[in-house]
Amino acid sequence: MKSISIKKLMVAMTATATLGTAGISYADDPIRIGGLYILSGSAATYGEFAQKGIDLAVDEINGSGGILGRQVEMIYEDTQGKASVAIQAARKLVYSEGADALVGLDSSGVAQGMVPTMPELQKPLIITHAATPDVTGKLCNSFTYRISVNVAQNMKAAALVAAETDATNWTTIGPDYAFGHQSWEFFGNYLKEINPDVNLMSETNFPRFGAEDFTPFIDRVMDSDAEGVLISVWGGDLVNFVRQANTRGFFEKDLEVMFTVGAATEVLTALGEEMPEGVHLSTRYWYEAYDNDINERFVKAYLDAYGNPPSYNAEGAYAAMYAYKQAMEAAGSTEGPAVAKALSGMSMEAPNGTVTFRKGDNQAMVSPNWGVSGPMHPEHGIRTLNNLQIFDGEKVARTVEETGCKL
């Protein structure tokens, strides 16, 4: 028998009626969560995929009674990938739109600027994408959490993958900001630790983020005696990069090519067959890597709703909404400090298995995925991943002492 709960209807009606009076919080008001993503420019697809993941989670949560009996409402702001814009946007979300909690951040540079201001806002932030180790390291604070893999975790895994190859001369091509530089720094340090004989070339390549022409950098690597190259270019830049690398014959050279965020489905969808076979691709979450009910349900719902498989950014954003649901219900309130406290040390079930926000640095112990690009997927229109490796999130993480975080 199907019946519409009168109470639910009433809640929805009062929620609609009180929508105009933002700022004052009634028990029946929707819980407002602010999303801060890149919604314009060459990385805008990441923001869109995050929104898709969030919308899916919000629909599910609202459909099953909301959080603490209240509906969830999302408000988005475009960070434009700039720290100053994001900081203003966060203030707007919290003080003007009455956001109870924040999710988001695609860029490491943005995260480094914004995270130190979180204690002033007194609202929790779950980072779903930006990977700089600093925000769960030397810049950490009790309001900032991260549900996605960070650079240190992913580069430890990358170094383990690289150590298995025959390459000894390594160089990098990465975006010229925190992410590109830190990726190379952590990768180099870990690889040197595992294999002291490797040579980290001093000739590195850092094109500007959003640069349209990567050919000078591609040519430079092809002309050098590099045997392995770590590429941390991402987003629309990576799509441009791979296309230009194809025309230069970059992938025909005898190089070990490692794309640190190459298995982002945003990128794989855009590239299709243009992404070559036989290159190492990583992602913070590969949709076929996890065999559990939540993942099965999530991937199916996502495919049904949007027609393409979920990316790591969609998964992180999706899981973050459930993290807030669990934390707010554990805290019994939506008060910022109480919710932030409930997140500390919390374990939850997510599409990528059991996720725990480590008490010492608020970094989720989630696993980086690495694989080698294989044939096209018959239905999804993207490359498959062979030799898939799911690294243990805790084993590849720095220890709390190493992070430099003091909470």
Added chain:
Amino acid sequence: MKTKVLMAILAVVIAGLIAVPWIASYFYVFIFTEILILGLFAASFNLIFGYTGMLSFGHAAFFGIGAYATALVLIHLEWPFLVCLLVSMGASALLALMIGFLSVRLNEVYFAMLTLAFGMMVFAIAYQWRSVTNGSDGLAGFTLGSFGLGLDLTLANPSVYYHVVLGIVAIAAIVLYLICRSSFGMILKAIRQNPERVSFAGLNVRTYRLVAFVIAGTFAGLAGGLIAPFLRVASPELLHWSMSAEPILMAILGGTGFFLGPFIGSAAFVLLETWITTYTESWMLVLGIILALMVIFFRKGLLGTAIDWWMEVKK
């Protein structure tokens, strides 16, 4: 009579500005902080643009260097806030002297292009000198210490910071106003209208232009020193040529012929941006339309047009 009414309006506006943290929602404390800082930036620019007639496309260099100076001092030396501002002003004055010395000898489009080139040079240095400026990410993660002068102010509190900014911008605006009203300011106006004539009167036009350029740069540096602790980041965008365009837009929007025009322009710019971006991402399109209409129909800007209208109607 009319002056008295204008003064009364000004007094009400100032009283309103002081009361912002108590009467407006918390969010507007941030908006008004930004308006005041950018207003000072635009007013400093108007000293060379509206008064002296020099269109600089590199004014953000001084704004940005002020922001970086304060950020660097806060990170490495943790000096009191007022000292940071003095360092910012000193750094931008020095930079303005160097760029000005090479630029003011040229006129019109050549001056504009030269300032644009120097501005982008400064941007390139900030963007690439990663070990000092942290490259494209900019400097972030600094904390605000004491204010100075033995005053016990919690600068991290946005309301306190707003009042600090209001006080400093008010003092700076009064100083700028006195400069504009002085005989020096009169000569700048004369230079705008007819440089040959000023030259024939026995005055060294180039020196006057240089001094105006340095004063404008110094106040832009002060504004930059205020923006870094407000944004909590000093990033290369603050030095970019598109940032140099903002005071130009604000001055035109508010009215270049009036001392307070750039402040009105800054208020209109920031408020419109805040409101419009709530509804659409294409705020630049709306701004473009508004600016085109202003330049075609209301050359004197918002303030100039309003004052003209009021003077006409209330005769």
